[in-house]
Amino acid sequence: MAIQRLIKFTLVFTLAVILMGAYTRLSDAGLGCPDWPGCYGHLAVPSASHDLANIESRFPDAQIEPEKAWLEMIHRYIAGTLGLMVLAILIMCLKQPQAPKKLPVFIAVLIVFQAALGMWTVTMKLMPVVVMAHLIGGFSLFALLLLLYLRLKPLRIPGGDTYARKLIPLALASLGVLVIQIILGGWTSSNYAALACTTLPICEGNWVDNLRFADAFSPFQGDHPSFEFGVLDYATRMTIHVSHRIWAVVTAITLIVLALKLRYAQSHIMRNSGYLLLLLVIAQVGLGISNVVMNLPLGIAVSHNGGAALLLLTLVFINYALWRKA
Incomplete structure (x- = not known):
């Protein structure tokens, strides 16, 4: 169907917007134009x-x-184009009797809110809580578009219902763990804490005694002319970075366990999903380590964002497939 082809293209385009957003943020170009929606009017x-x-x-x-x-x-420009594509999807879903209605409406509302967050990102001078919300909104849009595509395209996975039901709790937990890690990654990036620790496996020096969780995760960071390059002190940024790194270990272990368990599924679709999940986890861990060892090179840092988005998409598919299968 035409709507399915449009959603597939929109998914690819959404990933491009996410990567471009990461590239813009990591290039310190978030305030390249101090007004919105134009540039210096x-x-x-x-x-x-x-x-x-x-x-x-x-x-x-x-x-x-x-x-x-x-x-x-x-x-x-490309974010605005994505908005027009989402609008086209909404219109097509509303015209098609058998298509979902609530989900495309919610997606359309979300992208309008994303535009508002994009404006506030500029007008509030890169306030971390706004920047992080903008990033999470992009990831949420990516996941919901896949969910809409799956609801329009019947998913048939024969056999293995009993085994699938056993994996549902682990798959849901894996998705929750990954979402927390994505949020931590967004908070790390928006507070310019990616280079707060430059050694492995955790951090240099007596980092345990310098942890400041209350300050690190407070959305209120005072009134500043601009939040560009961050306003937090080293100990607070280090706490954010350490939290992201430790939870990365939890995330990797959880997702690897799920991927290994999926090897025994009767459906080749589920087995292949497990192999893909395992490959993405290994690549994402490698990219994370490279960011530390190589001092956050732009290409690897952007790829790390893209890897997180693909992991999210994979886990959304796995959870949807397991629920449908059960």
């Missing part, structure tokens, strides 16, 4: 001399960096 990054002179009077404290500004605007 223009639909594109201004370059004409008279425009630049006008900008200097309107934004006296701004320093125009064309490369960062274009990164931010390209992210906005």
Whole structure:
């Protein structure tokens, strides 16, 4: 069906938006344009001399960096295109009698809220709780689009019902553990804590005595002109980083256990899902270690975001398949 093809393309496009958002954030281009939705009042990054002179009077404290500004605007362009695609999906679902109605409506509401979060990210000068919410919204949109696709495409997995029911609690727990890890990763990134620890396996120095959980996970960080490059002290950022790293171990173990158990499923679809999950976990752990060892290279850091998104999609599929199978 046309709607299924559109959703598949939208899923790929959503992943591109997530990666572009990560690239923009990690390139410190989140405030490349200090206003919204345009850039210094223009639909594109201004370059004409008279425009630049006008900008200097309107934004006296701004320093125009064309490369960062274009990164931010390209992210906005493709995010806006994604919004139009979601709108098209909603219209098609509403017109098709047998298609779900509540889920596409919720997805449409979510992307409108995502646009608002994108605006607040700029107007609130990269406030960490807003930046993290924007990231989680993108991941949620990715997962819900897959769920909509699966509901439109009948999933038939023969045999193994008893075994599948036994794996449902573990699959749900794995999804919950991964969601927590994604949130921790978003909080680590939005607080510029990715390089707070530069050694393995945990952190350098007497890190245990410097843990500050109350400060590390408080959404209220005071009133600041800008949150770019972070406002927290080292001990607080270190606490965030350590929490993300320790929970990464919990996440990896949980997901690997599920992947290994799926090897014994009667359905080849479930077995292949287990193998894919195992491969993604190994790759994601490798990317995480590389981020530490190589001091957060841009390509690897962006890939780490993409790996998390693909892990989420895989676990959403596994949980849906197990529930349908049961």
